Amino acid sequence: MFEELNVLNGEKLPPPASRSxxxxxxxxxxxxxxxxxxxxxxxxxxxxxETPKRMPCKHLFHNECIMPWLAKTNSCPLCRYELPTDDEDYEAWKKEKKRAKEREADIENLHNSMFS
Ligand SMILES: [Zn+2]
Ligand SMILES: [Zn+2]
Known part of the structure; x- marks a missing residue:
């Protein structure tokens, strides 16, 4: 019954945010x-x-709070907005996931146009 700690909702915890x-x-x-x-x-x-960091999602964090976090994973601790990573595998997986979602939407649109 014990799930791995780095697995979140059945997905691996994303890699660290890219330095840049x-x-x-x-x-x-x-x-x-x-x-x-x-x-x-x-x-x-x-x-x-104070000069906190502003994430693209507009959330503000102390430098000393957000830096160690982003060294572990790429998403905003509050809303999970994801920053780019340096991990090619992860970026490829993310693109693939996006494509799968778009395909799903296409199929749904097709379905709707056929049956409406
Ligand atoms: Zn703080
Ligand atoms: Zn956020």
Whole structure:
């Protein structure tokens, strides 16, 4: 009954985010306090003059919180938005998965056009 730790929903935990993608993440300077922007990793508020990283999904994290995370896996801890990785196998698998989904949608469209 014990599942492997690195298996999530039957899928392998994605590989680390690519270095260049992590380095490209912008730092956002907190200029106003009081909006209670919380870092989802450590649950501390971002305070004025801090420069947390902004993920493409718009979530803000302390550098020291998100960097070790992205060194392990490529997705946002909050919403699982995925950054690119350096792992060719994984990227190929991801593309294949996307294609499979598109094929499914095509078949469904075809089905709908035939039976509607
Ligand atoms: Zn934090
Ligand atoms: Zn996110």
């Amino acid at each position: 993608a992590v380095e490209a993440l912008p730092n956002e300077k907190i200029v106003e306090e009081g909006r209670r922007l919380q870092c989802p990793v450590c649950l501390k508020d971002h305070v004025k003059d």
